Amino acid sequence: MxxxxxxxxxxxxxxxxxxxxxxxxxxxxxxxxxxxxxxxxxxxxxxxxxxxxxxxxxxxxxxxxxxxxxxxxxxxxxxxxxxxxxxxxxxxxxxxxxxxxxxxxxxxxxxxxxxxxxxxxxxxxxxxxxxxxxxxxxxxxxxxxxxxxxxxxxxxxxxxxxxxxxxxxxxxxxxxxxxxxxxxxxxxxxxxxxxxxxxxxxxxxxxxxxxxxxxxxxxxxxxxxxxxxxxVLPPAEPDWAPLTWSFAGLWEIEPSALHELGGRSPVQVLDVREPAEFTGPLGHLPGAQLVPLGELAARLPSLARDHPWVTVCRSGTRSARAALMLSQAGFPAVVNLAGGMLRWRAERLPAEGGEA
Missing domain, CATH: 3.60.15.10 (Ribonuclease Z/Hydroxyacylglutathione hydrolase-like)
Known part of the structure; x- marks a missing residue:
């Protein structure tokens, strides 16, 4: 049981x-x-x-x-x-x-x-x-x-x-x-x-x-x-993408769902890995903005708040922490990429740089 x-x-x-x-x-x-x-x-x-x-x-x-x-x-x-x-x-x-x-x-x-x-x-x-x-x-x-x-x-x-x-x-x-x-x-x-x-x-x-x-x-x-x-139901769930609420306490998006959004939603991708990882074998998502997790707190004021953010890292662990940081700082729409770049590449989705 x-x-x-x-x-x-x-x-x-x-x-x-x-x-x-x-x-x-x-x-x-x-x-x-x-x-x-x-x-x-x-x-x-x-x-x-x-x-x-x-x-x-x-x-x-x-x-x-x-x-x-x-x-x-x-x-x-x-x-x-x-x-x-x-x-x-x-x-x-x-x-x-x-x-x-x-x-x-x-x-x-x-x-x-x-x-x-x-x-x-x-x-x-x-x-x-x-x-x-x-x-x-x-x-x-x-x-x-x-x-x-x-x-x-x-x-x-x-x-x-x-x-x-x-x-x-x-x-x-x-x-x-x-x-x-x-x-x-x-x-x-x-x-x-x-x-x-x-x-x-x-x-x-x-x-x-x-x-x-x-x-x-x-x-x-x-x-x-x-x-x-x-x-009267509770406030509506986010409707800009098919999201899933995790027991860890944050919204997540599947790689395939993020890819299917394409240019239909004004989503900004925030990659919180180190620079060597960003340009390393896994590459990065097209258009991703690099802000290493250790620098994120200091750079929060420079990030726009008028569109959703998707946080990304290698496996989804560091980016989960980044998503919580943004949410706690008052960013209205923040989600974590489930499985990170490992799942993105495993599902053969397009990336910039990295190995084939």
Missing amino acids: LFRQLFDPVSSTYTYLLADAGEAVLIDPVFEQARRDLALLRELGLRLVATLDTHVHADHVTGAWLLQQRTGCRIAVAAASGAQGADLPLAHGDRVAFGGRHLDVRATPGHTDGCLSYVLDDASAAFTGDALLIRGCGRTDFQQGDPVRLYHSVHAQLLSLPDACTLYPGHDYRGITATSVAEERRWNPRFGGTSDLNDFVQTMTHLGLPHPKQMDRAVPANLRCGRPEGD
Whole structure:
């Protein structure tokens, strides 16, 4: 089984990718991270079969609807959540399959009415959303929160799992990625050790936390499974060329696609190799401008910003760094040539200089 833990820095949300035999599920995807998630699915050769939300979030908008628009996947969320637009309304005891594996659905209400946790089929891992965090838990002072229900949910459905079961939370604000049942049973100050129900209720009643900053936006959107009002999609992808967003976080263009542009698009090619490489065996792209990577920062002010730039190097590694430098400097349209001059020449595309 393939597993990845992804992170949204704005909301401190963890998104989890699980895959087997080419089929994948995403737990708690974030709307603004859909491009990242789609890039990872593409690069790993996976088909997304479902998104699974642990609850109706108050701190971010789910990416479920947007990912469904892009992939045709199904949307799974608790039937008790009241969310509209799900294809898989889940309840305690259900299973969600992917490849030859599955997740068991456990109802863990108390943070919200519709909180679910997902337990891997061999009980080696559980995805707890906000019901159980690392040395903490989700709050219970809004959105149907109930500290008594949460206390019993966590003890009955999560802390009853095997000691070695790894627990993956919906969030962590300190950068800690995982914990275990044994750890939380012993060290969680709200559930562990000698803490009892009265201790827990008193603690949760007096947290005094401000409401999440995105709550007024997030909750209504998540009750629509992340579907924007008016079905307004994110800003359009660049349309001046067939581009691909990479999981590394930059746009790339295939050599054949750049060649097919010809003179139809005002593209400037920026070659960031050393001069000896520019005139060496691989040659260079017709019309390319040479600015070695070590000189690029100082020469950024001299580069025009009114047309797209394609960065090029030998293999696509240095040019990826150059593309990020230009993007961070505010250049509006920057892409990296996938595979660099090695792929350009391997595909027998025209070059100036170099060997035949």
